[in-house]
Amino acid sequence: MKREYKFYGHLEFKNVSRISVSHLYNLRKSNTYRGMTRRFSKTRPAVSSIGERAKPDPKGQPGYIRLWRDYIRLDTVHQGDPSGYKGVCHINAVDEIVQWEILASVERISEAYLVPVLGSMLFQFPFVIHGFHSDSGSEFVNHIVARLLNKLLIRFTKSRPRHTNDNGLVETKNGSVVRKNLGYSYIPQACAELLNGYNQD
Helix, strand or coil: CHHHHHCCCCHHHCCHHHCCHHHHHHHHCCHHHHHHHCCCCCCCCCCCCCCEECCCCCCCCCCEEEEECCCEEEEEEECCCHHHCCCCEEEEEEECCCCCEEEEEECCCCHHHHHHHHHHHHHHCCCCCCEEEECCCCCCCCHHHHHHHHHCCCEEEECCCCCHHHHHHHHHHHHHHHHHHHCCCCCCHHHHHHHHHHHHC
16 A cells, blocks of 8 residues: 555555554454455255155154164264274164164274174164164265165165254263263274174173
8 A cells, every 4th residue: 555655656545555554453353344354155055865854753663773873763983082093983773662772883984894784783673673863974874875774675864954852862872871881982993893792792
């Protein structure tokens, strides 16, 4: 602004050229300045056609599980993260009605580790599984898991946005069962197989 006035002779910059740098910072803190410079844009959700957004509805029957979290409710629980090294990950599946719970552990959350464990978990339940409910995490909402559930004729639903109670059951089990037995300390990924033996026993 000083150059506009002094070197180029633009008189409209005469007053502005005398403003101190510290006063410019004061002006930048004003609501008027912030109102002109701030821009907000709404988050655009990624739409996935896999699974159905619905409230779990077991109709008083076992076989509906919730995972994570006859609906099995499903959830994942991480076991420590010291120095950037992820610990073993637990998958918790709970039946909605009889509260039957199956816990499994995997080295990493990826299809290669997850799908074989999910298949074995479903067959450990002592009743036919009719429904499978999970959160919207990509570890569960993917084509490989969807194919597995379709093959077994299991209805796949996922949590609805802004309905935190959809997975409240399995979240409480994470604290009262998983953390109570295994704690919060770091467990290396290599221990997943040993933990699965412990979980099944």
